[in-house]
Amino acid sequence: MxxxxxxxxxxxxxxxxxxxxxxxxxxxxxxxxxxxxxxxxxxxxxxxxxxxxxxxxxxxxxxxxxxxxxxxxxxxNGTTLIPMSMNLNNTGDGHYHQEVSLGNLRRFGFRELQIATNKFTSKNLLGKGGYGNVYKGILGDNTVVAVKRLKDGNALGGEIQFQIEVEMISLAVHRNLLRLYGFCITQAEKLLVYPYMSNGSVASRMKAKLVLDWSIRKRIAIGAVRGLVFIHEQCDPSIIHNYAKAANILLDVEIIHC
Known part of the structure; x- marks a missing residue:
């Protein structure tokens, strides 16, 4: 979870x-x-x-x-912060390939994510949020991912949100926190790539016909609390999550089948 x-x-x-x-x-x-x-x-x-x-x-x-x-x-050496205002080199095909160092995060090409999501088809849409839509994607090595495509990639709000997500998620690493695989940034696009959570969110499971039994609910609650405790009290620097809700608690395969 x-x-x-x-x-x-x-x-x-x-x-x-x-x-x-x-x-x-x-x-x-x-x-x-x-x-x-x-x-x-x-x-x-x-x-x-x-x-x-x-x-x-x-x-x-x-x-x-x-x-x-x-x-x-x-x-x-050890530079891990993205200089967001740096001039990226356009290769001429609409893609930007200048390397940046950000821990173990992978930098994806926009075309790669287009192919993975079948050009962001509505059939692969997993959810919509205030800052963008999330799509299911399959990478070239058959890894299933969730690709978040930020709205208005060049707008101030999108720029700030991109910086916050990349910087903060890179700092917070815990078994009950959704990790970030990598990102993609071009002149017009900003995307984030996460693991695909096959069982969706708690909110979606609550609407499904298959009711979660009490043992699963207990594991979900404990996992969510552990994640929040880590970022609020144990992560250095601390991060305050101000949007905790059922739609933001995602479930992997193990939470249902373990």
């Missing part, structure tokens, strides 16, 4: 200073900000040395030629 986090209130301190033509040495005082979890200093003209940040802080300093002329220097 997995809790799907579709909306958040962020309780972390983040700073995006990318693409600002900043120069000089990165202030050492930044390393003393214990609540600083996300720091994007990409695409400026900053100089070394780079301060040591807390283990929970994710920094992005690519695009600073005095520190990272190639992006492979030691100070550039």
């Amino acid at each position: 997995f809790v799907s986090f579709l909306r958040y209130n962020r309780t972390i301190c983040s700073s995006r200073l990318n693409n600002n033509s900043l120069s000089g040495i990165i202030p050492l005082s930044l390393s003393n900000m214990t609540q600083l979890a996300l720091l994007d200093l990409s695409y400026n003209n900053l100089s070394a040395p780079v301060p040591s940040f807390a283990a929970k802080s994710f920094k992005c300093i690519v695009g600073n030629p005095l520190i990272c002329p190639t992006g492979k220097e030691p100070d550039c």
Whole structure:
């Protein structure tokens, strides 16, 4: 059983200073900000040395030629935050292939997800949300996934939601939290790829003819609470989920058949 986090209130301190033509040495005082979890200093003209940040802080300093002329220097290693405002290279076929580093997440091509979802056909529609639709897809290796296609990919709301989902879900890893396989970003599209939950949501199961027995309901309740406790109290930095409902609690095969 997995809790799907579709909306958040962020309780972390983040700073995006990318693409600002900043120069000089990165202030050492930044390393003393214990609540600083996300720091994007990409695409400026900053100089070394780079301060040591807390283990929970994710920094992005690519695009600073005095520190990272190639992006492979030691100070550039471990960069996990997407510099969302960076200029992506158009290959000419409408796809954007510049690599970004974000933990173990996979970057998908838009065409790949088009094929997987049969061009986002309504027959593969799993659900609709305030920020986009979710489709069932089958990748080239036969992995079944759920592809969330954000509405208005270039609009401010879609941009913010994309950043929140990728950054927050990457930080929160727990057996009862829905993990993120990867993402796709082009000039016009932003998509998120999740595992496919074959038994749908608690809300959909409540409407089905097959009634969940009390032992299954108990496992669902315990799993949901464990996921919420982790993000609220054990995850560092903590994340407050403000949209917990039956439609956001997704069920895998094991919850029904174990």
